[in-house]
Amino acid sequence: MSFEVPEFEGGEGLTSQEYVYMRLRNAIMVGAIPTGASLTMRGLADVMGLSATPIREALRRLNSEQAVEAQDNRRMLIPEMNSGRFEDLVSTRLVLECHAGLRALPYISDIVIGELRVIDDEMDAAISRRNYDRMICLNHKFHRALYGANPDLTSLPLIESIWLQLGPFQRELISDVGEFYVMGDHKAILDALMDRAPEALTLAIENDIQNGLVSAGRALIERRAQR
């Protein structure tokens, strides 16, 4: 195993399988697992001090969520990003998150806006400290809290699947442009929520995704293709 699988907070009281799932999921989400590296069951079992059984179950779940690719040789790995897949993932993310935002809007209260503001402040702190892992997690937490205002929300698992697929690439992005990486900001989203303005919210969510991820992502893929 040529890479580390970072620990995560809140893994107490879970079954082994749940623990492995959460830990790997978190690792993929923040891009801690390099693309292309084989995720072997015995290897992960050794790293985590468990048997292969719960590892295999967790890997299969992540495979079903498109976070991990199963090859013909039955090996599991984090798939490589390419231009076509990137554009399709981003367009799906835009559609899903705008939809989730609009569906949540009627349920947005001042209390929710307050909670979102707290998360956004934490994120500003993480940004100034250049703590990228925490930036990514708090960004997800913000969006989760927003869409979760809708009590009937069913699209969150789908959105998280997209996040998982973009996670490894986003990490490469960050380590590529380094401290110049800007994460889309949430101020416009908060303004739109306060105004209860659907169109403004859609635009703000689109911009949030577009600014951080898309422009930098396209540039990196372009640069790679030339090399």
Next chain:
Amino acid sequence: MSFEVPEFEGGEGLTSQEYVYMRLRNAIMVGAIPTGASLTMRGLADVMGLSATPIREALRRLNSEQAVEAQDNRRMLIPEMNSGRFEDLVSTRLVLECHAGLRALPYISDIVIGELRVIDDEMDAAISRRNYDRMICLNHKFHRALYGANPDLTSLPLIESIWLQLGPFQRELISDVGEFYVMGDHKAILDALMDRAPEALTLAIENDIQNGLVSAGRALIERRAQR
């Protein structure tokens, strides 16, 4: 096990886990497994003549795809439908499938339209024979073939997750209204594809989903609430 898990075609050369996954997935998709019934590992293992290991892996995958719900007591079951969840699932389905259709449109060729027409004809035959299982499968096959024209398609697994969640309810719907159940028709979709008309395609896909599922679904939920 108080229900049957129908066999499916094309399960040769699969690992046990894949076989179980496909068989259960198919069963849920066509609504063959009743909502609320416990899916026990030993029970399913007995039915399928396998050990619990591949069963559990398949169930976890389906759980990750939101097709099966894991309760606190660690039991797995097909979740019940309710009004809020239904509306949210349908709205997500509309957004995702319209998006997938639009992304596929530039890749639509006369050959693809021909293939779609063949599937649609098979579906008409299934409808006239009142073969509901086959209707459902062919409907999915039609949509899969349409969206799959996009070579970079990443949203299909998400769409299939929605189908899985609507499957059991759709079956209840069919057995409720019986032979009067109408499945949304694909003729308008084919026309829009031939015209390469984005707006018409969006409307046609919306209508396709709306006609069969939504109107009847709302009526059934309404009727249940009164009872």
Next chain:
DNA sequence: TTTATTAAAATGTGATAGCATTTAATATTT
């Protein structure tokens, strides 16, 4: 030096068994 061939190590898969938890059934008490 490169390519084939062979041997050894590593890996994925699935059945089994033991343990912990949950559910159902039975016995006991009120």
Next chain:
DNA sequence: AAATATTAAATGCTATCACATTTTAATAAA
């Protein structure tokens, strides 16, 4: 008769093992 307590059965979870396949390494041939 109803509610509670106890016991038995069923179920979920995970480590282990044996087998088949794949990968890697070492060896032999070109």
